[in-house]
Amino acid sequence: MLLGEAFRLAAMAAASERPVPDPIDDVPEDDARILRRYFRGGRLTQIPPQRSRKLVILNRLRKNSTSGSRYSERQVNAILRRVHEDVASLRRFLVDEGFLDRASGEYWRSGGSVRT
Numbered sequence: 001m002l003l004g005e006a007f008r009l010a011a012m013a014a015a016s017e018r019p020v021p022d023p024i025d026d027v028p029e030d031d032a033r034i035l036r037r038y039f040r041g042g043r044l045t046q047i048p049p050q051r052s053r054k055l056v057i058l059n060r061l062r063k064n065s066t067s068g069s070r071y072s073e074r075q076v077n078a079i080l081r082r083v084h085e086d087v088a089s090l091r092r093f094l095v096d097e098g099f100l101d102r103a104s105g106e107y108w109r110s111g112g113s114v115r116t
Contacts, residue, residue, distance in 0.1 A: 031056045044084040047093075055097060061090065062099040062109055070106045 027035065034056045038045055044061075048054050064079045065071065071079070073091070080087040091107075094100040101110040 031059075035060060039083075042083065044090075047084070047086065047089060054093060058090075058094055058097055058099050062094060062111070065100070065107075065109045067109050070108045073105060073107065076100070076107045 034048075034053050038048060038053070038057055039060075044057065048057060061080065061083065064082075065076075076091055077087045080090045084090060091100070095102055095107075098111040099109070100107050102108075
């Protein structure tokens with residue numbers, strides 16, 4: 001194998017291992033900047049301490065639920081675990097900030113952007 005071909009194959013392999021960029025959709029640029037800062041490869045790297053940034057993150061997370069559907073706590077945890085290990089904090093923030101409601105062990109989407 002030629003040296004140039006080996007480099008080309010190595011570059012292709014490295015490129016395929018890079019994480020896929022996180023979708024930003026059509027959110028305002030200020031929100032997109034926050035999402036790019038806190039998400040890597042579809043995972044939330046940390047929960048921001050600032051409420052304004054946290055609200056942007058929570059609004060993104062609530063898109064993982066379908067309006068009108070009800071979820072058990074176990075289902076909510078499974079959905080949130082896909083993006084971050086601290087599911088209890090995320091679930092509590094979603095409820096406290098009005099993105100999710102809960103009653104009798106069930107959760108449902110109640111707030112966030114109206115667009116999706």
